Amino acid sequence: MNEENILQQSFDIKNIRMPYTPEEQKIIGIADSLLADRNEVVRGLESKVEKLSNKILRDVDHSKNWQPSDYLPDFSGDWHSDVKTIQKQSRALSDELLVVLVGDMITEEGLPTYQTLLNRVASTQDPTGNHESAWGKWTRWWTAEENKHGDLLHTYLMFVEKLNMHAVERDIQHLLGSGFDPGAADDPYKLLVYTSFQEKATHISHLGTARIGEEQGDEMLHIICTIIAEDELRHFSFYRGVMKDIFGADPNGAMTAYAHMMKKTISMPAEELDSNRNPRLFTDFSEVAQASGVYTARDYIEIMEQLNAFWKIDDRKVTTDEAIQAQNYVLNLPERYIKLAARRKNKDFNFDASRFDWIKQA
Ligand SMILES: [Fe+2]
Numbered sequence: 001m002n003e004e005n006i007l008q009q010s011f012d013i014k015n016i017r018m019p020y021t022p023e024e025q026k027i028i029g030i031a032d033s034l035l036a037d038r039n040e041v042v043r044g045l046e047s048k049v050e051k052l053s054n055k056i057l058r059d060v061d062h063s064k065n066w067q068p069s070d071y072l073p074d075f076s077g078d079w080h081s082d083v084k085t086i087q088k089q090s091r092a093l094s095d096e097l098l099v100v101l102v103g104d105m106i107t108e109e110g111l112p113t114y115q116t117l118l119n120r121v122a123s124t125q126d127p128t129g130n131h132e133s134a135w136g137k138w139t140r141w142w143t144a145e146e147n148k149h150g151d152l153l154h155t156y157l158m159f160v161e162k163l164n165m166h167a168v169e170r171d172i173q174h175l176l177g178s179g180f181d182p183g184a185a186d187d188p189y190k191l192l193v194y195t196s197f198q199e200k201a202t203h204i205s206h207l208g209t210a211r212i213g214e215e216q217g218d219e220m221l222h223i224i225c226t227i228i229a230e231d232e233l234r235h236f237s238f239y240r241g242v243m244k245d246i247f248g249a250d251p252n253g254a255m256t257a258y259a260h261m262m263k264k265t266i267s268m269p270a271e272e273l274d275s276n277r278n279p280r281l282f283t284d285f286s287e288v289a290q291a292s293g294v295y296t297a298r299d300y301i302e303i304m305e306q307l308n309a310f311w312k313i314d315d316r317k318v319t320t321d322e323a324i325q326a327q328n329y330v331l332n333l334p335e336r337y338i339k340l341a342a343r344r345k346n347k348d349f350n351f352d353a354s355r356f357d358w359i360k361q362a
């Protein structure tokens with residue numbers, strides 16, 4: 001057998017699949033045979049993945065394809081006045097907005113963890129590192145677009161005088177070392193439900209910081225966060241489109257995977273942000289994002305409603321008891337959250353900048 005045949009064989013999901021121990025099986029949450037079926041469905045979507053990738057990803061060489069340096073001071077030119085402008089505009093930003101911006105930026109800088117998640121699952125992984133399969137290509141080119149978000153935000157925030165960038169970078173290192181478990185284990189359906197939801201959530205969050213940045217007088221921040229938000233929206237349309245096909249191919253499996261992810265709630269990927277200094281750091285950050293209106297419980301509910309509509313949850317013909325229960329659960333969930341959010345509405349929030357050593361104390 002030559003090398004090419006070995007490669008082909010190693011990319012066959014039946015051969016990639018490993019037997020799991022009973023402990024591992026508990027983590028995965030579905031039977032090994034079901035997992036194999038789900039991987040076959042997802043691998044079978046190669047042509048859909050290829051088509052969506054071609055439509056959604058930007059051509060790198062296109063003149064309109066942005067790079068971080070397009071929005072940053074040019075150090076080969078009159079950088080001094082560019083830096084002064086950023087410093088001047090950013091002086092007007094509130095500490096609350098700076099906390100949300102830093103949290104968003106740290107989340108973007110966690111990118112190696114997210115690429116690892118896609119590469120952990122048998123049917124979405126890139127088996128060699130530069131494989132020509134549609135999933136391999138998507139994972140790499142999606143990463144290449146996402147990588148610009150952290151680069152741009154990180155560099156921009158370097159010019160904000162109020163920030164303690166050593167503390168921020170310490171927490172990026174902490175987050176990457178801690179990793180992230182979205183609760184999908186090795187199940188491709190659960191992972192794709194997660195990525196669908198999460199891309200929309202980051203779109204909303206970046207749009208929110210763009211809006212508030214503009215209100216507070218930082219036009220450049222508005223532009224930066226808006227272009228990043230646009231990327232997130234394109235990525236969202238990829239993941240939700242793939243997941244829609246999975247609902248078509250395997251409604252029972254897709255429905256139970258969707259309900260599983262919603263039951264454990266979709267956490268943002270910076271969940272493990274907690275540093276030794278503040279063990280509640282992620283919770284504190286999320287509360288500021290909620291209170292400032294950047295990403296709220298209402299947004300969470302709207303994402304669910306949008307996904308329910310796009311995936312036609314109401315009309316899906318599911319046949320197993322588990323899937324019927326799952327369908328009822330996800331259909332009723334937005335209403336339950338609306339009631340819950342209404343009860344919590346009047347909860348006071350007092351912003352305390354000292355909980356974040358990202359902000360220099362006066
Ligand atoms: Fe991003």
Ligand SMILES: [Fe+2]
Nearest residue numbers: 199202232235
């Ligand atoms: Fe994203």
